[in-house]
Amino acid sequence: MTAHRSIMADATVTFPDSARDIFAAAYPDQPVKLAHGLVGHELLNLHALAELAERMPAASVEYNLGKLPLGVRPEDTPANGLTLGETIRTIESNGSWAVLKNVERDPVYAALLDTALAELEPIVNAQTGPMLHREAFIFLSSPGSVTPFHMDPEHNILLQIMGTKIMTVFPARDEELVPAQKSEEFHNGGHRNLLWQDGFKARGSAFPLAPGEAIHVPVKAPHFVENGPAVSISLSVTWRSERSVAESELHSLNALLRKRGLPVGTVSPKPERQGMRRFFYRIMRKLGA
Ligand SMILES: [Fe+2]
Secondary structure: OOOHHHHHHHOOOOEEEEEEEEHHHOOOOOOOOEEEOOOOOOOOOOHHHHHHHOOOHHHHHHEEEOOOOOOOOOOOOOOOOOOHHHHHHHHHHOEEEEOOHHHHHHHHHHHHHHHHHHHHHHHHHHHHHHEEEEEEEEEEEEOOOEEEEEOOOOEEEEEEEEEEEEEEOOOOOOOOOHHHHHHHHHHHOOOOOOOHHHHHHHHOOEEOOOEEEEEEEEEOOOOEOOOOOOOOEOOOOOOOOEEEEEEEEHHHHHHHHHHHOOOOOOOOOHHOOOOOHHHHHHHHHHHHO
């Protein structure tokens, strides 16, 4: 009975103790691989995900052909000619890529996200304050799909559930990879895809991911993803923090200043401490800037 209970308890652990220790040493600035326990979870197979996708609002799903070059302008992304349900059920052979956004709006997936993040919350709280705006995304990709070079505004852990992929992660805050003006546009609704140059490749670190492995991706660390030879399912659990919110505010302030021909300010590695500039940005927003 005791052994049985301990197996049941283990089944609900998303990040084992060893993964939490590794995460604690890396968060928030370093990309790092972690182990996770969600492989084989009943909510994360193709059947369950096709059903989830079909009950989600159309605005929360995005899908397209999966074999893309590393750099793609958003308007050039090709459609695959299938419905979303068909795309997921036949993803083994249709050469596609799909993302289900904000799956936490579905109560059972909300519980999955809450359980996973609760295990990390004490570590996050100690480093970057309360976990804000928790969201979950599920990525499905055909063999050989590529997710082009881009950045995301959240603290993110991507958990590989099925199939393999290689995520190549680049340093955040490198203005040769992401010019300041691109960061400013990004925080004002600009697209997440970044301009790619072949010379960048050597600056990235490649992290191969197999089922049961996860990767912590720091806020706005540029990355691209190459799918392996089988269908891939990944779950991304994300949150914001006072630091990520402050970073966004300071780049938005710089965008306003740049538009007016005024000198822009530095965004420090600890932007949450730049209280005066954040206050100034909020005043400008209130004044309708
Ligand atoms: Fe991403």
